[in-house]
Amino acid sequence: MQPLPPDYDIAICGAGPAGMALAALLVKRSVAPQRIALIDARTLQQASNDPRSLALSYGSRQILEDIGSWPVPATAIHQIHVSRRGQFGRSVIDREEHKLDALGYVSRYGALVTELGAACGRAGIAALRPALVTGLDEQPGQVAIAVEEDGKRRTLTASIVVQAEGGLFGEQQAKSMQRDYGQTAIIAQVRSSAPVPHRAYERFTAQGPLALLPQDDEYSLVWCVRPETAHSLLGLDDAAFLQQLGEAFGTRLGSFTGVSRRLAFPLGLNAGVQGSARMAAIGNAAQTLHPVAGQGLNLGLRDAAVLARLLAQGATPSMLAQYESLRRGDRSLTVHLTDTMARVFANDSPAQVLLGASLAAIDLFGPARSVLAELMMYGRR
Structure with missing residues (x-):
């Protein structure tokens, strides 16, 4: 007897910015919306009331533009001033050097998820929310997803599951790279x-x-x-x-x-590949970073953009393997850069003198500023 086909091609557990961006990007790349399950424990209204601020890079703006979720209510960043308290040396990165409208933007979590929710709605993606994922069981050919919704439990199946709900450091399962700062x-x-x-x-x-x-x-x-x-x-x-x-x-x-x-x-830092043949992670579910340089959300949106491009070609384990390979360089560089900045330059060690000198050198040497700005805006390309 042939097994029944899975209910969905792709199930996304977590309808925050990274999860909703992935869903909308999939439809943009011709995945049928009815083959996508977008699951979250909060309603869109609850998420839209979240007042937290987010730093969006110029590269993230480009991803959001691709799915019609830009503009969002945001304040543009024209300059970034980096310095060390009590030490000589500082660096200023300016949009004029890069011929851009802005280096990045500051928005609110609620405003961003409102725009992304509207984009998913226009794309015809029916989100399951509020719904709590209580278990995942990877089987040959599919993943079984235990879901609790309105007090009732049921099981969905999908060819591929994407974890997009990270949570806070200290509440997560430990990954291969973990550090309490x-x-x-x-x-x-x-x-x-x-x-x-x-x-x-x-x-x-x-x-x-x-x-x-x-x-x-x-x-x-x-x-x-x-x-x-x-x-x-x-x-x-x-x-x-x-x-x-x-x-x-x-x-x-x-x-x-x-x-x-x-x-x-x-x-803290909690990062490291924990995917499997049919499950992958993006955003905070893949890597929780120190907030220095504001790279967490931007790295997650880059995850979503690459994964959407691959899964649009087929919701298969081979595409997940390609995803992990393609994302390794950008993830590793961003994780190690933020980890180094958080550890080395946040104490009274002699490295603080090096920081001041480094900032002064970067400010005097235009190409170094450009490299740093490119990494902050676009990641490793």
Whole structure:
């Protein structure tokens, strides 16, 4: 007796930005929408209310344009100022050198998933949400997916399953490359007395990088510090917190005058290929990175773009093998670059002098700035 064909060609577990981008790209490349299952535990409305800020590279904009999900409400980054607190040397990357409208953009998670949800809707992709994936069983010829929806359990089958739901570091199954950085990221929106329009800042301190990304008339703050410092900072009132922020960042933006509710989460690296013949991972499900340089989402969208191109040729194990091979270089370079920046340049070691000298050299040598900017915008190509 012949086995029944699978319910779907491709099931995507996780309808965040990477998962929805993959689904829309598949249809763009002529995969029938009814052969795609897009599964997520949250409703689109719940995801759309997520206020977190995201850094989008120019290369990510190109991917979003391909599926009609651009423009999204976002603030353009024209310059990126990189420096080390208390050390000589800094570098400025400017859009003018690359003849682009922007080096990147700062948007909100909710705004991006709203646009991607609309793109999936236009493409005819019917998402299963809210639905919780409770188990995956890889079998000869297909994968069985246990799903709980509206309190009822059922099993779906697909030729290929793509994991696109990563979660936070510390809540994930350990991969082959795992490192706890001993840092906590404090995120918030802050206002300053002398903002510089469209300029982003990456400021290295003794405890970790401090990023300020322009967003509307405010800045999206990602401040990486030791856990005990984070606990202390979260306990301060707004005025005391802003004073501490000013002492850590300096006076390039004047004084800090306002802050939103502060959130915190632990930072670590969790990466490494864990795919199988019929299952692959993209985005945070494949690699959770330190937020330095803002590469996590952009790397995930590049994953989606390559995987969509291959699966459009056939939802088969051979295509997944090609995917892992093609993504190895970009993933490895981005993982090791962010890991090095997070570890080597976030302490009081002699390497901090090297950082200052390196930034000064990069600023004086145009080709070095171009290489760094190309990596940040497009990854390894």
